[in-house]
Ligand SMILES: [Ca+2]
Ligand SMILES: [Ca+2]
């Protein structure tokens with residue numbers, strides 16, 4: 391199970407864990423070269439409620455593809471979902487995405503995992519040759535929200551390497567809350583919340599999962615069903 395990591399002696403050599411992560415970072419670097427329309431970290435925070443609202447509406451899409459209504463999207467359901475949305479990913483790419491986003495190893499996408507997955511698809515589907523106006527997934531409203539999230543990440547990733555480092559996070563927050571003594575500590579706390587694998591770098595997937603937690607989309611994780619298998 392999982393990606394083949396090669397020699398894992400040094401944590402630093404494992405920054406790029408999987409082919410999917412490589413693709414994700416490359417796509418983000420391409421996107422970063424276009425720049426960000428975000429002007430400050432505050433602007434990003436001001437957009438939170440709007441992003442939250444839009445992602446919650448995505449629940450309909452989730453329910454539509456959760457064909458057996460068991461509260462999770464399994465690999466078969468995901469394949470049919472991709473087919474319906476005309477997302478032409480290979481079997482391997484779909485499996486990699488599933489594994490990367492199924493963080494609880496339940497063999498099913500929960501709602502917040504599904505959102506993260508769709509947003510990654512949005513990023514990966516970027517076609518530099520396509521017209522700007524062309525919808526990538528046939529869900530323009532949701533895609534506009536995903537674009538905001540990508541844009542926010544690009545804003546934070548000052549050196550455009552596809553990762554947000556701790557110092558980039560501190561810089562972004564310090565620029566916003568000048569003079570506040572606690573701002574550095576808040577930045578660090580935010581960063582630690584995002585950097586799940588504690589490798590000192592936050593990739594877009596980690597950013598998205600942190601985001602769904604901040605806006606409270608995984609609030610209802612408490613009432614997840616017991617596994618009766
Ligand atoms: Ca299901
Ligand atoms: Ca960076």
Ligand SMILES: [Ca+2]
Nearest residue numbers: 585589591592
């Ligand atoms: Ca990390």
